[in-house]
Amino acid sequence: MKELNKFYNSFNLYFITFEAQIFEMRYIPLILFLFSVSILAQSSFENGEKCYNSGKFDQAKSFLETALQQNPNDLKTLEYLGDIQCHYKKWETAVPFYLKLTKLRPTNAEFFYKYGGALGMQAKEASKFKALSLLDDVKVAFKKAIQLNPNHIGARWALLEIYIQLPGFVGGSESKAKNYAEELLKISPVDGYLSKGHIEEYFKRYTVAEKFYLKAIEIGKSKTTYQKLADLYKNKMAQPEKAKKLWAIYNEKNKS
Numbered sequence: 001m002k003e004l005n006k007f008y009n010s011f012n013l014y015f016i017t018f019e020a021q022i023f024e025m026r027y028i029p030l031i032l033f034l035f036s037v038s039i040l041a042q043s044s045f046e047n048g049e050k051c052y053n054s055g056k057f058d059q060a061k062s063f064l065e066t067a068l069q070q071n072p073n074d075l076k077t078l079e080y081l082g083d084i085q086c087h088y089k090k091w092e093t094a095v096p097f098y099l100k101l102t103k104l105r106p107t108n109a110e111f112f113y114k115y116g117g118a119l120g121m122q123a124k125e126a127s128k129f130k131a132l133s134l135l136d137d138v139k140v141a142f143k144k145a146i147q148l149n150p151n152h153i154g155a156r157w158a159l160l161e162i163y164i165q166l167p168g169f170v171g172g173s174e175s176k177a178k179n180y181a182e183e184l185l186k187i188s189p190v191d192g193y194l195s196k197g198h199i200e201e202y203f204k205r206y207t208v209a210e211k212f213y214l215k216a217i218e219i220g221k222s223k224t225t226y227q228k229l230a231d232l233y234k235n236k237m238a239q240p241e242k243a244k245k246l247w248a249i250y251n252e253k254n255k256s
Helices: 002-053 057-070 075-087 091-104 109-125 128-148 153-165 174-187 189-202 206-220 223-236 240-253
Strands: none
Touching: 002 057, 002 075, 057 075, 075 091, 075 109, 091 109, 109 128, 109 153, 128 153, 153 174, 153 189, 174 189, 189 206, 189 223, 206 223, 223 240
């Protein structure tokens, strides 16, 4: 009897060991498959990112689309794909990528800013009826970016542009645009004066615009500030000589 019990114990031990081996053998291919998928997604993303940073956007798109199939909620992959669509000015195709990013990370100001920007460009190129249907979402996205990042400069510039370009009967407002210019002035004096000058230039008050651009030059001394005033002289005030003199001053101050 003891021998029989010993046999059964050995048999049970063998069966348990055999079952464990079968289990391992059954799942090894699955583990290997999942591991290879993970490596594939990682290498696809890395190759896509490398191509993106090198300006090879077609190749980057191909790699990143493969990476997205393996990891549909990867933030950086979604952002790169949205940015690539924007590079090719395919705004409507870019919008879903940025919208998904705002859903996945509702506290990220930059995702709302990019979403609003792509949606705004889509509205700009759409029919008037379609554009009007998109504008509220555009403004909401930019305002959300400011709410999440109170110092967001780009979103304020975008809202300022919307309010000066829209007719009053569909929500345009010079006073609202000026409010954003005042906010910019507090955050970044150069942007503040440039935005004030831009508003005055838009409404053809060129002499007032000139004063604000001169203030921006005084503070910022950047090429952008000189460019804005030079363009005003040349293209709006019919004073090309003044523009040339301004560039001469800039070049003199920036000799290497």
